[in-house]
Amino acid sequence: xxxxxxxxxxxxxxxxxxxxxxxxxxxxxxxxxxxxxxxxxxxxxxxxxxxxxxxxxxxxxxxxxxxxxxxxxxxxxxxxxxxxxxxxxxxxxxxxxxxxxxxxxxxxxxxxxxxxxxxxxxxxxxxxxxxxxxxxxxxxxxxxxxxxxxxxxxxxxxxxxxxxxxxxxxxxxxxxxxxxxxxxxxxxxxxxxxxxxxxxxxxxxxxxxxxxxxxxxxxxxxxxxxxxxxxxxxxxxxxxxxxxxxxxxxxxxxxxxxxxxxxxxxxxxxxxxxxxxxxxxxxxxxxxxxxxxxxxxxxxxxxxxxxxxxxxxxxxxxxxxxxxxxxxxxxxxxxxxxxxxxxxxxxxxxxxxxxxxxxxxxxxxxxxxxxxxxxxxxxxxxxxxxxxxxxxxxxxxxxxxxxxxxxxxxxxxxxxxxxxxxxxxxxxxxxxxxxxxxxxxxxxxxxxxxxxxxxxxxxxxxxxxxxxxxxxxxxxxxxxxxxxxxxxxxxxxxxxxxxxxxxxxxxxxxxxxxxxxxxxxxxxxxxxxxxxxxxxxxxxxxxxxxxxxxxxxxx
Numbered sequence: 229x230x231x232x233x234x235x236x237x238x239x240x241x242x243x244x245x246x247x248x249x250x251x252x253x254x255x256x257x258x259x260x261x262x263x264x265x266x267x268x269x270x271x272x273x274x275x276x277x278x279x280x281x282x283x284x285x286x287x288x289x290x291x292x293x294x295x296x297x298x299x300x301x302x303x304x305x306x307x308x309x310x311x312x313x314x315x316x317x318x319x320x321x322x323x324x325x326x327x328x329x330x331x332x333x334x335x336x337x338x339x340x341x342x343x344x345x346x347x348x349x350x351x352x353x354x355x356x357x358x359x360x361x362x363x364x365x366x367x368x369x370x371x372x373x374x375x376x377x378x379x380x381x382x383x384x385x386x387x388x389x390x391x392x393x394x395x396x397x398x399x400x401x402x403x404x405x406x407x408x409x410x411x412x413x414x415x416x417x418x419x420x421x422x423x424x425x426x427x428x429x430x431x432x433x434x435x436x437x438x439x440x441x442x443x444x445x446x447x448x449x450x451x452x453x454x455x456x457x458x459x460x461x462x463x464x465x466x467x468x469x470x471x472x473x474x475x476x477x478x479x480x481x482x483x484x485x486x487x488x489x490x491x492x493x494x495x496x497x498x499x500x501x502x503x504x505x506x507x508x509x510x511x512x513x514x515x516x517x518x519x520x521x522x523x524x525x526x527x528x529x530x531x532x533x534x535x536x537x538x539x540x541x542x543x544x545x546x547x548x549x550x551x552x553x554x555x556x557x558x559x560x561x562x563x564x565x566x567x568x569x570x571x572x573x574x575x576x577x578x579x580x581x582x583x584x585x586x587x588x589x590x591x592x593x594x595x596x597x598x599x600x601x602x603x604x605x606x607x608x609x610x611x612x613x614x615x616x617x618x619x620x621x622x623x624x625x626x627x628x629x630x631x632x633x634x635x636x637x638x639x640x641x642x643x644x645x646x647x648x649x650x651x652x653x654x655x656x657x658x659x660x661x662x663x664x665x666x667x668x669x670x671x672x673x674x675x676x677x678x679x680x681x682x683x684x685x686x687x688x689x690x691x692x693x694x695x696x697x698x699x700x701x702x703x704x705x706x707x708x709x710x711x712x713x714x715x716x717x718x719x720x721x722x723x724x725x726x727x728x729x730x731x732x733x734x735x736x737x738x739x740x741x742x743x744x745x746x747x748x749x750x751x752x753x754x755x756x757x758x759x760x761x762x763x764x765x766x767x768x769x770x771x772x773x774x775x776x777x778x779x780x781x782x783x
Contacts, residue, residue, distance in 0.1 A: 248296075248317075251317075255288060258281060265281065270534045271511075282328055288321070289325045289328060291325070294325060297317055300318075301314040312566075312567075314566075316567070317566050323697075325402070326402055326698065329402050330402070333391055341387075342356075344356070345357060348372075348375065348376065364467065368472075370464060373463040373466075377686055381686035384689045384690060384693055388692065399649075400650050411649045414698065416702075419702045420747060423646055430637075431639055433639070437631055437765060437768070442680050444772060445457060447624070452468055452472075452473055453468055462675075462683055462687045472540075474621075476612050477618070478541050483543065486599055487548055490592075494727060494736065495730030495733040496555060499558065500557075501558065502528050504529050506531045507532040510537055512537060518536045518538065519536075519546060522551075524560075524568065527557050527568035527743070549580035552581070552584070555740070556579050559740050559741060560741060560742070562742050562745060566744075574706040575710070575751070579740065581707050582714045585630060586727065588627050590775060593619045594619060595725075597619070600613055630708070630712075634705070634708050634761070635678040637705040639677075640674040644670055645701055648667050671691035707748075709760065709764055710751060712768070715767060718735070721755075
């Protein structure tokens with residue numbers, strides 16, 4: 229049974245009473261309830277009742293309250309911190325207004341996806357649509373992987389895409405009803421970033437890395453999947469990035485102890501600045517969500533991570549990412565609730581990716597090998613150890629993974645979603661100058677370019693389902709840029725093995741202390757570089773060069 233909720237005192241950054249206190253306190257209590265319920269849904273399989281939590285909060289998420297905070301954020305004479313807090317809160321209200329108003333479409337799509345099944349010729353029973361990601365990643369045969377994706381596309385075409393088309397039209401209409409010129413303007417305000425400058429940089433990165441990406445793609449797919457580059461299809465990427473050849477090095481129960489060892493090298497423990505332990509639920513419960521996730525229930529004192537132990541680097545990488553969120557929540561010292569819980573996601577996602585990106589670095593991979601060796605001795609196990617060749621090959625696979633996702637998000641997703649969400653052509657002028665009238669054809673074209681793999685019609689039918697609401701794709705793209713920037717910045721300040729530097733850990737704690745008040749550009753200034761994709765390009769080129777096979781050796 230949940231303990232009775234305590235009344236939450238309102239934010240007060242100045243001496244005078246805050247006239248906006250009531251809606252802030254209401255939202256703070258609501259988010260506390262929602263996150264606690266999400267935790268129980270994820271860890272023990274409790275039925276989700278998120279929709280019911282909004283009952284009685286119509287006034288909080290009304291157009292009038294949103295307009296009130298939008299005006300309050302422009303009020304003269306308030307402190308810079310108070311202005312930013314109000315901007316974060318107003319963006320939260322606008323996003324929640326859209327989410328609630330379009331939830332019926334999400335519910336219809338989610339329920340339809342849960343009920344949908346497909347027929348695969350080699351399986352006796354119908355296969356649930358929601359299981360296809362796992363099945364395609366486990367499938368060894370490339371032809372069958374393509375059949376799985378074709379079966380999936382029929383559900384997208386006939387069931388999901390019509391629902392999501394209605395949602396898209398409604399979301400754009402609602403954004404204008406809130407006083408925004410477009411859905412794009414609302415999204416840019418929420419992400420506190422402009423789309424066009426980052427799209428320009430994304431296109432530059434795409435062109436600059438094209439030869440490196442294609443050469444690495446050909447090498448890695450041949451080695452990992454036995455597929456020549458000319459035969460590669462989008463349906464093969466899930467299997468490729470699951471890294472099945474390397475799964476034996478990452479047993480299911482290694483995630484938590486290896487992450488604690490990762491932190492310990494930098495002098496970070498898995499405790500909060502309030503003196504409490506970060507709560508990790510790693511129980512093997514058949515009803516729990518399989519993907520790791522993190523909640524800052526009460527920042528910083530109550531931070532929780534859910535993980536369902538699964539073998540393989542893909543699962544381990546996700547846990548390291550969620551562990552990054554936990555470290556940020558646990559070391560946030562600001563008392564401003566908006567900076568604890570709201571605002572753009574680039575910093576928290578960026579720290580998570582910084583931790584995940586360690587798996588491309590041979591320096592960390594060798595540290596991990598030493599950890600496994602010590603863990604074997606301590607627990608009397610015999611988990612296999614990576615050889616230097618394994619480390620080289622895994623580093624190159626992970627470098628490819630990071631290139632793939634930057635090209636996907638910083639170019640393809642931003643271009644496609646700018647068009648889909650009703651942006652003006654000036655956004656993508658000079659970045660994408662082909663026809664944009666057919667969203668499915670556009671999706672097929674930009675993603676074929678990003679992946680360097682031809683997309684067929686069944687691939688292109690993802691054009692409605694592969695969309696991030698209010699351009700969270702921009703937060704992701706910026707977080708990937710930030711992760712590379714931080715990784716290179718740490719290396720420059722503390723040496724190649726910054727994973728063993730307590731000074732690096734101290735700097736991480738400093739960066740996250742103010743929560744989401746600190747933005748990506750602030751971190752770039754700390755390292756003395758512009759915020760763009762040049763550190764990402766430099767890091768990936770360095771990793772690929774460092775792990776190249778010696779002359780005369782076969783890849």
